[in-house]
Amino acid sequence: MKSLTGLLAAFALMAAAPSASAQDAEVWRDVAPENLWVIDTTKGRVLVELTPEVAPQTVERIQTLTRQGFYQNHAFHRVIRNFMAQTGDPTGTGASGSDLPGVPAEFSFRRGRGSGFIETPTASQDRAIFGLFGVMPVRTQPDAQMFVTADNRVDAMGYFCPGVAGMARANTPDSGNSQFFFMTAYRASLNGQYAPFGRVLQGLEVVESLKAGRDDEDGAVTDPDLMIRARLAADMPESERPRAQVLDVRSPRMAEIVQAAVTERADRLSVCDVVPPVRIEG
Secondary structure (H helix, E strand, O other): OHHHHHHHHHHHHHHHOEEEEEEOOEEEEEEOOHEEEEEEEOEEEEEEEOOOOHHHHHHHHHHHHHHOOOOOEEEEEEEEEEOOEEEEOOOOOOOOOOOOOEEOOOOEEEOOOOOOOOOOOOOOOOOOOEEEEEOEEEOOHHHHHHHHHHOEEEEEEEEOOOOEEEEEOOOOEEEEEEEEOEEEEOHHHHOOEEEEEEEEEOHHHHHHOOOOOOOHHEEEEEOOOOOEEEEEHHOOOOOOOOEEEEEEOOHHHHHHHHHHHHHHHHHHHHHHHHHOOOOOEE
């Protein structure tokens, strides 16, 4: 594992390296319309990038239920301030879901080369590598480990930073169904225990504004805000379809953003502190 000092020096070199043009420094990638999840709530719109590379079966379930029109007028039935907001139960009780079977646990995934990953320096003493896999904050093994694995990949696990979307479940690991939650603060206890399947690109302030429940009632909400409907951008009329771009995490501009976070946070820096910029149209 590189030392924090070594990583900082590497990022400083990347940020200072001359580029052919400003356009070269800012490389943006388009979010695929089938992975752009558009959620309208009583408090406003939330746009989420689904990450099938991290949790393919979970994302497929979200896409299937969305296309069935399942996610309509569901309560944000459990909202805990500075933690998360949960919805996706048509009964609004937290005890139900869809008629589909449970989704197998996807608490980690296998990461390969050229997969849009960038290592970010952190103050953690953990021997693992931390970084961004697209928009998903992750903890992973180093690339060098790929040379000794049969599939040329390494283990990685999404971290439940603010904005990350996770699949709710019952006590058994393979019990994810339709309920999901959005994080509004980091909780280490969820890492490796729930399936992260995307991250909010726009509208985290909407999630943070949802009516919260009482802590002594585990966040159960009386007269809750609603998820009015959820759609995939790919299924929306062209005139209504939002378009999203995310700064490529391997671009020189992203190196500058990482360096700025290092300067600001120093030995308090965590993987949650570096978020790729987003451009939204529509």
